[in-house]
């Protein structure tokens with residue numbers, strides 16, 4: 013059946029138009045006369061998708077013919093963003109589409125509003141996964157991203173004066189035109205049950221699961237930019253098997269009871285857990301993780317076996333990247349498949365497993381390091397626990413041999429923690445079962461080696477690497493900021509920078525050109541007008557990220573209160589007008605974070621109602637921060653708040669997106685801020701606060717927030733205002749937390765932060781100077797392209813090379 017295929021989608025406006033009409037008629041089942049906006053949207057999406065599908069088939073053929081080492085990215089989260097605009101850009105059909113939809117009586121912008129983003133992630137980790145799959149395709153790396161197709165994504169946030177409330181996110185309510193279901197590739201997943209010895213076998217065992225669930229995949233196309241490659245992200249959805257429908261109960265009229273097993277099965281992919289960085293040991297979450305892993309590994313093995321190679325080749329043809337510990341049970345699952353099902357010897361299976369996996373760590377927060385109670389593991393995954401015990405025993409022997417008599421070290425390194433209850437430490441399993449471990453920014457990787465994973469780094473120094481995060485310049489510059497993109501393209505004499513972001517350095521030559529700076533400023537202003545968050549001539553000061561105490565939205569608020577006091581004390585002074593924009597979600601059960609959101613809402617309302625302060629200060633909180641909203645806020649930002657306590661933010665990626673769009677950063681020496689500052693230059697970055705070593709020692713050196721309260725009148729006034737209840741109970745509770753333990757040393761960094769903010773005001777008063785600094789930020793942020801990140805992974809961790817896909821014909 014080789015060489016047979018459908019008519020290729022046409023390239024001309026006429027052919028696009030014809031395809032659109034035929035999709036409207038034959039796939040949507042409607043006519044031009046009666047087409048609604050949704051009909052037009054669905055039809056346009058299918059027409060664009062068809063163009064990518066054709067490239068996808070050529071990609072699959074080229075990959076199969078080359079038989080390279082494939083990259084499999086395992087992630088419990090993907091924040092892919094809206095698909096239509098990106099796919100128009102990547103298939104170069106934007107102009108054709110705009111013309112064609114006019115004949116249906118709609119504008120492209122109307123239809124883009126119907127393009128809902130799949131919110132299948134919490135924050136940075138999920139968006140990073142999306143940027144990496146974009147860049148893997150762009151760099152022609154044969155790759156598949158595996159994830160879970162949650163029915164309900166990250167909750168929809170509503171902001172009132174009461175703070176945050178949550179609504180379910182039924183993102184696919186109207187269907188999802190970007191998805192290809194692949195029911196024939198469904199897999200069977202077991203849970204619970206018991207294990208049995210196999211007569212005559214040593215390590216092999218039989219697992220008899222007590223529950224069976226089906227995993228049904230669908231995939232989304234992931235095109236590369238400026239290349240022919242189209243990879244896929246394959247998402248699994250849980251389904252009840254036939255056995256989960258109880259026919260006898262159905263016949264007896266017990267309809268609800270008859271389907272309860274199926275409902276239970278389908279709950280596995282029902283909802284994304286909305287926790288960011290804090291662990292909550294729910295069995296359903298562990299079930300989700302194993303569901304993702306079991307389906308994906310079987311799919312990877314299915315693909316491998318299509319190529320008729322032996323197990324000796326597996327690790328040479330497969331690398332599986334674990335996005336944090338969430339999919340780490342894959343290490344035990346691959347061992348189980350190889351030993352129990354494919355009957356390999358333990359040592360051979362272990363050698364294959366270790367050479368196949370690599371692990372990316374995204375945190376340093378101890379409370380975010382995943383552990384599972386042994387009793388839960390034993391019930392849900394009895395065979396996996398046995399395998400983990402065996403892995404651990406052999407590993408601890410190795411430790412004992414290297415460090416004889418060092419029992420404390422053995423206890424610290426064990427995959428099983430004993431205190432206060434026995435728990436499986438997923439990060440330890442991830443380090444032991446992989447060939448490479450990486451952090452996500454230089455400082456983060458260094459702190460991993462020096463602190464949480466220090467024992468492991470001493471045992472295996474070569475295993476530990478850094479790969480600094482990056483972001484997609486297509487989504488976060490070209491699509492989000494078309495005005496700036498056009499100016500950059502004009503300034504550099506071409507748009508090659510979109511696939512080779514270091515070329516932005518060429519803008520340095522224009523940083524002294526007054527007319528260029530003037531246009532640069534005008535674009536920032538126009539973006540602010542579009543955002544409509546505040547006076548476009550005010551300094552737009554943005555803090556956009558998940559709410560977490562370590563990120564220190566509280567510190568920004570103390571600064572807002574200090575500004576408020578200053579203005580009230582001297583209303584006629586020449587204040588720099590600011591619009592302070594916060595956006596982000598708090599985990600629904602994270603009360604302290606929700607309290608901070610309430611406080612922001614309260615202060616925003618109070619300032620808006622104050623005629624003395626409101627000409628100079630406005631606080632806004634647009635609700636439901638997601639990728640789509642980020643794309644509107646980032647191009648309008650003047651100032652980027654990256655103010656986490658040093659040593660706590662692994663990398664940050666919003667910091668990169670904002671710098672690329674010409675925002676200046678005010679930030680601590682944390683995560684990738686350090687690398688941004690090193691590149692854009694210290695004189696173009698507002699630095700403040702203690703460093704990670706000072707921060708790490710503060711509490712044991714007797715840190716007292718009261719000492720800072722006593723010593724700093726402006727800080728004291730801000731805290732007293734909160735304590736007095738001027739901003740409600742939320743303000744009182746936030747103040748109590750800051751004057752209690754102040755875990756994240758907010759008060760210690762306050763003075764330095766305010767001084768740095770005063771420096772921000774001075775720079776802003778000289779518009780030329782500010783514009784110059786802004787251009788230099790963009791010019792020197794080319795390193796932060798996720799294309800570079802992917803090339804780093806490819807060269808140093810995956811050891812894979814690009815596989816070009818030939819053009820058609």
Ligand code: 26M
Pocket residue numbers: 134135136137138140285286287288289290291292297374375380452481661662663664665683
């Ligand atoms: C854990 C348990 C139960 C439910 C959810 C979780 C969980 C989910 C997401 C825990 C952590 C999660 O993400 C952590 C995260 O987003 N880390 C961020 O990763 C980014 C990309 O590397 C970095 O830029 C950020 O600094 C880091 O905070």
